[in-house]
Amino acid sequence: MFGQIMNTKLPPRTVERLSKYRRLLDKYKGLDEAHIYSHKLAGLLNLTPEQVRRDLMLIGLTGNHRKGYNIKALIGIIGNTIDRQEGQQVALVGIGNLGKAVLGFIRKAETRMNIVAAFDIDRNKINTHIAHVPCFDIQEAKQVIREKNIRIAILTVPPEVAVSTTTLLLQSGIRGILNFTSVHLDVSPDIYLKDYDIITSLEEIGFFIK
Amino acid sequence: MFGQIMNTKLPPRTVERLSKYRRLLDKYKGLDEAHIYSHKLAGLLNLTPEQVRRDLMLIGLTGNHRKGYNIKALIGIIGNTIDRQEGQQVALVGIGNLGKAVLGFIRKAETRMNIVAAFDIDRNKINTHIAHVPCFDIQEAKQVIREKNIRIAILTVPPEVAVSTTTLLLQSGIRGILNFTSVHLDVSPDIYLKDYDIITSLEEIGFFIK
DNA sequence: TGAGCAATGTGAAAAAAATAACAGTTGTTT
DNA sequence: AAACAACTGTTATTTTTTTCACATTGCTCA
Structure with missing residues (x-):
């Protein structure tokens, strides 16, 4: 549903950050906006926007050039990437x-x-x-x-x-x-x-x- | 006594490892040998000998080409490097x-x-x-x-x-x-x-x- | 509708860290 | 005392990670 599982190897640091993006955004889910900008996400976690964009690129998530990244899609794809289906x-x-x-x-x-x-x-x-x-x-x-x-x-x-x-x-x-x-x-x-x-x-x- | 405090910047990973070398060697102190080889130390901590040698080089510790590194000197210099005098x-x-x-x-x-x-x-x-x-x-x-x-x-x-x-x-x-x-x-x-x-x-x- | 702006996506460069390679040393052996 | 063996010290190379730079895109608003 939210894009395919990427089985290419991810850098360990990226995996670490993905987990953090998700935890942070789980709190945002439902509330506020449906989208988030890389610079916003970066700011919340003391990272650079480029780092965020690159991480999301690596898992095949593509954002909207004007609105940023869809939060639900983001959570979904991170889940597909780092979780096992059944936990x-x-x-x-x-x-x-x-x-x-x-x-x-x-x-x-x-x-x-x-x-x-x-x-x-x-x-x-x-x-x-x-x-x-x-x-x-x-x-x-x-x-x-x-x-x-x-x-x-x-x-x-x-x-x-x-x-x-x-x-x-x-x-x-x-x-x-x-x-x-x-x-x-x-x-x-x-x-x-x-x-x-x-x-x-x-x-x-x-x-x-x- | 054990060489001077190096105030040049050390890489964070090196500092981390130095702390581990010391903790490990504190247990060796007194026992066994007075010296330890880089490959022995590396083996005990799942590192490479090169990594160990480089770390020790960075804090100005020089080993004996035949016997390896003096354990007491090693503990001493690591202390001088990463501790404050007074704790x-x-x-x-x-x-x-x-x-x-x-x-x-x-x-x-x-x-x-x-x-x-x-x-x-x-x-x-x-x-x-x-x-x-x-x-x-x-x-x-x-x-x-x-x-x-x-x-x-x-x-x-x-x-x-x-x-x-x-x-x-x-x-x-x-x-x-x-x-x-x-x-x-x-x-x-x-x-x-x-x-x-x-x-x-x-x-x-x-x-x-x- | 089309100009402008503020994002994204990504190749390229830089920085940081790990690994390889090897010359130089030091004790040992014959 | 010369040849050897097994280390260290350090330079060079490779790999990994971050940062830069900029073309491209998609919304907004005049």
Whole structure:
């Protein structure tokens, strides 16, 4: 309906920005105008208009030379590009403060990334629901991940068990990991790993403002 | 002692990696060998040896052509490069699940980024200590931030108040922000802002593994 | 209707970052 | 002590990402 899925490779930075365009515009949807200019969108996200136009060009979205880009079409095509049709299943591994916080975030956001299982070792959490997500014993991970067709894990376990947990996850078929532990995970190149390294980020900020 | 502070501009990616080298090597310190090869260090962090050598070159560290890089010297020079002598003061703003988790992380890590104050609106938290960090009413932010010479804030407040809180922080003299809210913050270019956008990261992972 | 303006779309240039290539060093071995 | 091996230091090349520049388009309004 909104143009075809582009299976040409997109630059990682573009994918990142596309996700942001959509989240921003989800709020605009319905309200206000039906269209938005590249410079408006750029301004809202501290980008340049050229960057925005190029990103949209790459996913085959064409705007109106006078009115800008149709917001619904934009949201639609971004969805066709970066989502799987049926959404993707995500597991949360480690239900501590951080895990709960992440759950809260994602529940509020409009996204097709569905957290469908959480894992922990705490008997008090296992077999309960947290924020509507069923909690399992990490022992059952392999089975649950297979059954629910989960490919992505958010890793919020204590650092001591980060490596062993990762090994288990990879054996269970996980293909992408969002790593909140400060532990470096050594994974093969076909696994998509994204590190959220708080200390490093802080030190980076520290360096650049001094 | 370990070579001079280089005040030439370093690429952001280099600064990021330097922080990681140090964290990794802090664990090696004392143990094992006194030296490490670029290819060993690269292997441990999934980088290329060339990248490592270039980074170290940029901070003026020179290795031994046969033995590699002296680990203590490496840690020392990275410190001289990216730390302030006296460390830097950081505030945690918003003491929810996420805030507490972040506190836990940083307390465990060896870093000169010191969290010296936390802010919230919850009467039950104000004037207590959490993980040895004193908690203040956000109303007092301006005063406390000035007094304690805080320049960096970790923003873990609910999205509804993200923008207003940021305004307050910037008025109080904060120069760098690590933003955990999914809200886009529009700050002037002289403020160093780093976004931890969980949804975007997840969608990016989703795209690249499909 | 047609001139003007304010967008878009995109090739080309520039900047930033990563990778390759290799000469130069240093310890080791015979 | 000469040949070797395995590193480092750095220049050159390639790749990736951003920015520039400008022709083209589509609405508006005189």
